[in-house]
Amino acid sequence: MSMEILEPTTTAATQVIAYAARPAALAGKRVALVENTKFNSDKLLQRIGELLKTEYGAAECTMYRKHNASVPAHQEIIEAIRTSADVMVAGVGD
Amino acid sequence: MATLTSTRYRVDDAAAAIDLCFEKGWTDGLPVVPPTEAAVRAMLDAARLAPDAQVAYIRDRAVAITAEKVAINAVMAGCMPEYMPVVVAAVEGIGDPRWGYHGPGTSTGGAAVLLIVNGPIARELDINAGDNLFGPGWRANLTIGRALRLVMRNVCGSLPGLLDRGTVGHPGKLSYVIAENESESPWTPLHVERGFRPEQSTVTVMAAEAPHQFYNQLSNTAEGVLTTLADNMRISGNVMGQPHYCLVIAGEHMRTIAASGWDKKRIRQFVWDNTQNSHAHLKRTQRMSGAVEAGDEQKMRPLVASPDDILVVAAGGRAGAFSCFIPGWSSAKSSAAITKEIKR
Numbered sequence: 001m002s003m004e005i006l007e008p009t010t011t012a013a014t015q016v017i018a019y020a021a022r023p024a025a026l027a028g029k030r031v032a033l034v035e036n037t038k039f040n041s042d043k044l045l046q047r048i049g050e051l052l053k054t055e056y057g058a059a060e061c062t063m064y065r066k067h068n069a070s071v072p073a074h075q076e077i078i079e080a081i082r083t084s085a086d087v088m089v090a091g092v093g094d
Numbered sequence: 095m096a097t098l099t100s101t102r103y104r105v106d107d108a109a110a111a112i113d114l115c116f117e118k119g120w121t122d123g124l125p126v127v128p129p130t131e132a133a134v135r136a137m138l139d140a141a142r143l144a145p146d147a148q149v150a151y152i153r154d155r156a157v158a159i160t161a162e163k164v165a166i167n168a169v170m171a172g173c174m175p176e177y178m179p180v181v182v183a184a185v186e187g188i189g190d191p192r193w194g195y196h197g198p199g200t201s202t203g204g205a206a207v208l209l210i211v212n213g214p215i216a217r218e219l220d221i222n223a224g225d226n227l228f229g230p231g232w233r234a235n236l237t238i239g240r241a242l243r244l245v246m247r248n249v250c251g252s253l254p255g256l257l258d259r260g261t262v263g264h265p266g267k268l269s270y271v272i273a274e275n276e277s278e279s280p281w282t283p284l285h286v287e288r289g290f291r292p293e294q295s296t297v298t299v300m301a302a303e304a305p306h307q308f309y310n311q312l313s314n315t316a317e318g319v320l321t322t323l324a325d326n327m328r329i330s331g332n333v334m335g336q337p338h339y340c341l342v343i344a345g346e347h348m349r350t351i352a353a354s355g356w357d358k359k360r361i362r363q364f365v366w367d368n369t370q371n372s373h374a375h376l377k378r379t380q381r382m383s384g385a386v387e388a389g390d391e392q393k394m395r396p397l398v399a400s401p402d403d404i405l406v407v408a409a410g411g412r413a414g415a416f417s418c419f420i421p422g423w424s425s426a427k428s429s430a431a432i433t434k435e436i437k438r
Contacts, residue, residue, distance in 0.1 A: 003110050005128045007101040008120050008166040008248040012157050055111060068428045070197025072154065 021085060027057035032085035034077065036069040048089060058087070098131060098162055104204035115170065120248055122240065124270060124434045125172050126170035137165035140175035141182050141438075149182055150189025152250055154196035161183055164241075171241035177234055180297055181241045183434040187299035188242070192430040198301030198423045199252045202266050203332070204260030206267040206425035207246075208302035208340060209239055212285035213295030215436055223275035225411035227342065228266070228305055232375055239269030249403040265303040271343070272409050279408035285434055287358065288433045295438075300338055300431040301403065301423035303331055305313060310347070311415040316354035319347050320361060323419060324368035328397060331421025333371065333381050336399040338422035341365065344410025347417045358406040366401040370394040399426055 023029055031052055033045040042063065049061030062085065064077045073090075081088055105111045111128035115121050122231065127133070138145060138161055145162035152159065162184070169182045188195055188207060198205040211221050222232040228234065252258040260267070278281050285296040310322040323341070330336060342362065351361065372388035376382035382395075398404055403426045410417060423429055 002104055003106050003108065003111060003128060003130060004102050005114070005130060006098060006134055006162075006166050007103065007118075008129060008163060008244065009118075010157060010159075010163055010172060010249045012155065012251070026318065027199065034111055065363065066195075068425065069430050070194060 025056070026052055027089065028059045029086040030084060031058045031061045032088040033061055033065065033080040034073055034081070034088060034090040035063060035065045036066050036090075038069050045089060052089075095135075098134060100162060100166060104269065105220070109146075114385070120170070122243060122247065123201045123320040124268075126188050126244075127172050129166040129169040133169040134162070134165045136175040137173070137358075138162070141165075143182065149185045152189055152199075153191060154194075155250055155399075156198075157250050159189065159245060159249050162199050164245055167244040167248055168237075168241040171244050173241050174219075174232065174233070174237075174239040177238050177241070179220070179438050180209075180211060180215065181240050181299045183244055183369045183436040184242045184299055184433075185432045186240070187297060187326050187432040190248070190432045190434075192427045193299060193301070197223045197428050199246060199250060199388040200257050200259055201423065202259050202261045204263040204267075205301040205303065205424050206264060206270045207427075208266065208300045208420060209240055210284060210300070210340070210405070211238075211271065211273040211289070211295070211296040211436075212276065212283050212298070213436070214293065215295035215438070217277070220335070221271065221273040223273040223409045224345075227272055227344070227410045228270075233388075235271040236269045239266075239271040243267060243401065248306055255425040259371075266302070266304055270302070272407070274407050275348075275409045278345070278412075279348065281358045281408055284405060284407055285433060290433065290435065297436055298405070298431055298433040298438070300340060301342065301421075301429040302338075303421045303423065305342065305418040306330060306421050307416050307418045314350055314353075316351040316356040316361070317364070319417075320364050321368065324331045324365050327365070327419050328369045328371060330419070332424055333376070333397065333418050335425040336394075336396065336403070336427075337424055337429075338396055338405065338406060338426045340405040340420040340422070340431075341420045342407050342409050343421065344417045345412035346415045348408050349395065357364075358397055359401075361406050362401040364405045366396060366398060367403055369397040370398065405431060412423065 035041040052058040143161035308326040
């Protein structure tokens, strides 16, 4: 005898995410570095920040630290970056 | 009667339904019970939930988990309808922001969800708290945890190899459910320690590694048994992370420790005091970065941030001088153990 079964999966609601426009060049831009707390993620981003300044003319780099690797950046960081940086680099160190 | 909105599939018979679930990628590798409308409705009725009721919302994955989807997955896992309130409470637990779904649900660290059931419902549903605690043989233990993992897979998208990236994982990811042996335990039950009344039923969810068994067939004192436990435990799990730990104290050890007059608080404090590692050892064994410096032999790092992060549960067989400890995933800051009331 035939039977009918129900689908167990859910499709997440789609949402449109707007990205900020990328700057054409980094010269004079303020860079935010967001590290995820894992070993050496700060060192890696520090080095990237130095290269962005020496090779691309970025004005300054500021490091921010998430609470831990498995959560999104908290609101305080997001607000600080929104007001004090033009460009952001988020790194996953492991 | 509220309509069930899930997509329907018509198949020739139960065997075809089982095959379809495999083909669609809806199973954990074992056959499932076909989720018919009648079976799903029985599940919802047992928890007195409308199909569209939201049981949990996983913020980081933007997924709402409805009662209908929990019920479908509970049927597939082989649950009896009366298990449904336990499954619902467990889903609420992993949906709690303090549990932090995105970490343990996806991490290479390979956590399972350990479920500890307390209160009268554990006895009513025959959730095993005794012999062969983590082993097979009890429908409630094997299907309640399986239902939760199927929800994680089918609703939250934690598919092994895709969003569930556990490097080695462990068998508890199929189902990892125990009850506390409250009828024989001399101690305050876990849920009462965590703020509930004895007559309430609860489930505690903890992102967890596999159980680590230890032997002590020699001691007749609490200090002796727990010294062995602490020595086994000192280097285990994410040594630098300070996660939760769960201590599962089985019959013989339970009686020995209780005969020394120790309660759970004293057990926690002793284990916390005796599982600390010197910075020198952590550096020499490549767990802490940097070179060994003066004073590092005396500088101690606790394995767990606070004694309160150690859950103590009386469970396991009456015979045998074995118990176990279970390291939690990552750190207690990243994923906290959460206790939810089972509502009936």
